Amino acid sequence: MFRTCDITGFKVDLQSEKLIRYNAVVSVVSLLLAVTAALLLVFTRYQPVHLLNAEWYYRLVTFHGLNALIFWIIFFEIAGLYFGSTVLLNTKFCSPRWGWIAFILMVAGLVMSNVIILMGKADVMLTSYTPLKAHPLYYLGIILFAVGALIAVALFFGNLMIARRDNTYGQSLPLVVYGLMTAAIIAVITLASGAIIYIPTFLWSLGLVQNIDPAMYKLIWWGLGHSSQQINVAAMVSIWYMTSFLTVGGTSINERVSRSAFVLYILFICLASAHHLLTDPGVSSAWKVWNTSYAMYLAVLASMIHAFAVPSSFESAQRRWGYNKGLFQWLSKAPWGNPGFSAIILAIIGFGFIGGTTGVIFGMEQTNIIVHNTIAIPGHFKGTVVIGTTLTFMGITYYLIPLIFRRKIVGFSWAKIQPWLFFIGIALLSISMIVLGQLGVPRRHWDSTFSGGPFTYNFNPAVDFFWALMMLGGVIAFIATLIWILIVVISVFWGPKVNGPQDMQLTISPLAPAAKEHKGYEAPGTLVLTMIFLLVFLALFFLNWKWLAATWNVN
Amino acid sequence: MENDKQPEEKKIPFSRMIMDDYMLLMFLGVTIYAIFYLLWGVMELSNLPAIPEDIKNALLK
Numbered sequence: 001m002f003r004t005c006d007i008t009g010f011k012v013d014l015q016s017e018k019l020i021r022y023n024a025v026v027s028v029v030s031l032l033l034a035v036t037a038a039l040l041l042v043f044t045r046y047q048p049v050h051l052l053n054a055e056w057y058y059r060l061v062t063f064h065g066l067n068a069l070i071f072w073i074i075f076f077e078i079a080g081l082y083f084g085s086t087v088l089l090n091t092k093f094c095s096p097r098w099g100w101i102a103f104i105l106m107v108a109g110l111v112m113s114n115v116i117i118l119m120g121k122a123d124v125m126l127t128s129y130t131p132l133k134a135h136p137l138y139y140l141g142i143i144l145f146a147v148g149a150l151i152a153v154a155l156f157f158g159n160l161m162i163a164r165r166d167n168t169y170g171q172s173l174p175l176v177v178y179g180l181m182t183a184a185i186i187a188v189i190t191l192a193s194g195a196i197i198y199i200p201t202f203l204w205s206l207g208l209v210q211n212i213d214p215a216m217y218k219l220i221w222w223g224l225g226h227s228s229q230q231i232n233v234a235a236m237v238s239i240w241y242m243t244s245f246l247t248v249g250g251t252s253i254n255e256r257v258s259r260s261a262f263v264l265y266i267l268f269i270c271l272a273s274a275h276h277l278l279t280d281p282g283v284s285s286a287w288k289v290w291n292t293s294y295a296m297y298l299a300v301l302a303s304m305i306h307a308f309a310v311p312s313s314f315e316s317a318q319r320r321w322g323y324n325k326g327l328f329q330w331l332s333k334a335p336w337g338n339p340g341f342s343a344i345i346l347a348i349i350g351f352g353f354i355g356g357t358t359g360v361i362f363g364m365e366q367t368n369i370i371v372h373n374t375i376a377i378p379g380h381f382k383g384t385v386v387i388g389t390t391l392t393f394m395g396i397t398y399y400l401i402p403l404i405f406r407r408k409i410v411g412f413s414w415a416k417i418q419p420w421l422f423f424i425g426i427a428l429l430s431i432s433m434i435v436l437g438q439l440g441v442p443r444r445h446w447d448s449t450f451s452g453g454p455f456t457y458n459f460n461p462a463v464d465f466f467w468a469l470m471m472l473g474g475v476i477a478f479i480a481t482l483i484w485i486l487i488v489v490i491s492v493f494w495g496p497k498v499n500g501p502q503d504m505q506l507t508i509s510p511l512a513p514a515a516k517e518h519k520g521y522e523a524p525g526t527l528v529l530t531m532i533f534l535l536v537f538l539a540l541f542f543l544n545w546k547w548l549a550a551t552w553n554v555n
Numbered sequence: 556m557e558n559d560k561q562p563e564e565k566k567i568p569f570s571r572m573i574m575d576d577y578m579l580l581m582f583l584g585v586t587i588y589a590i591f592y593l594l595w596g597v598m599e600l601s602n603l604p605a606i607p608e609d610i611k612n613a614l615l616k
Contacts, residue, residue: 160577171567172575185581189588215603219596223588259574266584271592282600291592 027075065126085159094158109145179238193223250317312523343395354383376437428473
C-alpha cells in the first residue's frame, strides 16, 4: 500500500511510514531520558551544588550514556535508514513483519537495560569494563537491542535489493542513500563487535564463563563503542547533503568525490576505535600508530572532503539562484528562517570547529596524553555527537513532521530560535569541558576535589570559571532540547493536519538552475571558509604540541 | 537487442562498479577492520606473557 506525497511527489509505503514514525517517537523519548539525566549530572559535577550522591552519580552516568549514545541515536538512524531505502528510492518495505520484530526487540532492550540501571544493578557506566559486573539482564537488554538493530540494518539492505530489482533508481544509488548505506555497513561492523564482546560478558555475569580478560574486553568493546559513533557521522553527513537539496536545491559539486569520501569511511573509519587504547600497555606502538594515524587519516581526509563538499553545494546552488555578489552573499541570503537549514549549518560549524579539530588532536598518540581520561574527552564528543549529530537530527525532524507525520509544526517561531539556543548551549558546554580537561580535571569523577582523600590537588583557579560556564551551557542546551521535544510532541500528536503544499511551513526548493557560464572557482566563499577552518586547526594543533612540551620538559 | 546492451554495460568504469557494489564494500570494510584493528590487537594481547605467580600473589594479598 502506497500513498503519493502531495508535497514531494514521492511514493510512500504506508508500512514503512508507520515504522519510521514509531522508531522516531522512541528515539525522542530516549533523548528526553538522556537530557534529564544530563542536567542532574551537570549539577553534580559543579562542585558548589554537588546534587547527587556518588551512587546515583555513577548510575545516571550509565543511564545518560546508554540513552544518549545508543538508544536516541540508533532509533533515529533506523528511522532514517527506512526513510532512505523506501521513500527516497520509491520502493516498498521488504518485510514489515520483520520490521516490527526488530522494533519490539529494540524497545524490549531499551526498557530492560534502563530498568536494571535505575534499580541500581548496573552501576558500570556505558563502557562496563570488566571486572565491573552488572546484572545479567543489563547485558541481555543490550544484546536484544543490538539484535533488533541488526535485523533493521538487514531490512535496509533488503529494501535496496528490491529497489535495484525494480529499477527504481539509475545505475548508482542517490548520494543521500549512498551515505546511509555507508552508515548501515558501519553498523554491521559495530554490531558484530558488540555481539563478540557482549555475549561472553552476559555468560560471565551468569557465572557460565570464568573470566573475561579486561584488556581483551576493552579492545573489542571499543569496536562497538567508537564505531557506533561513526554510524552517526555517515548518517549525519548524508542528512547534510539532503538538506542542501531540500532547502536550496543544491547537489554536490562533484558527486563522485563525495561518494569516494563515503567509501573511505567504510574502509577506514572504524579503525579510529584504537584512540581509546592509546595509553594501554598491552598493544604495541605499531598497532596504535597504524590505526590512529596512517589508516585513520584516510577517514579524516573523507571528512575534509565532506566539509568542503557540503557547504559548496549550498554555495553553488545559491549562486545559480542569483546570489552571486562578493564572497558571501550566498550565505547572507540563505534561508536562515528555516530551522531545518539553520540547524544543519550550525551543526556543520560546531562539528568541524569543535568536534573535528579536537578529534584529530586528541586522537594522536602524543597529544592524546595531555587529555586522556580527562573531561576534555566527553567535551570532544559533545562537539561531535551532540552539536553535530543531535542538532542535525533535530534539524531534519522539522522536515519529517510535515512529510512523514503529516502535521504542521506548532510553535514555529520557537522552532526558528531553538537550533541557535541549542548550538550556544552545547558550544559553551563542550568548550568548557575541553578547557577543564586541558587543566587536568578528570572525567567520570563524582568529586574531582578529592575531598577527604589522602591526596589533594589544587587546580588552576580558572577551573572555577569554566565549571560555571559549563553549567550555564548545560542549562541552555537542556532548555533548547525541551523546546524541541515539546514542539515535536505537540506537533505530532495535536498539530493541525497537513493537507497539501499550502500547509508546508518549510521550503522545499526545486533543483537549482544550471550555471549559465562558469568562470573561476565554483565555490570561492566555501574555499575561504575552509582556509579559515584549516588555520584554526593549525593554531590548535601547535598549541597542543606546545602544551605537551610544557608538560614534559625533554632536553 | 542483446548485442545493443553489451557495449553499454562495458562502458561502466571499473571504479564505479566497485563503488556501486555495496556487498563488496561491506566485505572490504569488515575485512580491513577485522584484520588491522581486531585480529592484530587480539594477537598482541594474546602474546603477552602471563604475570609471574609470585608477583600475582603479592598483588592479591
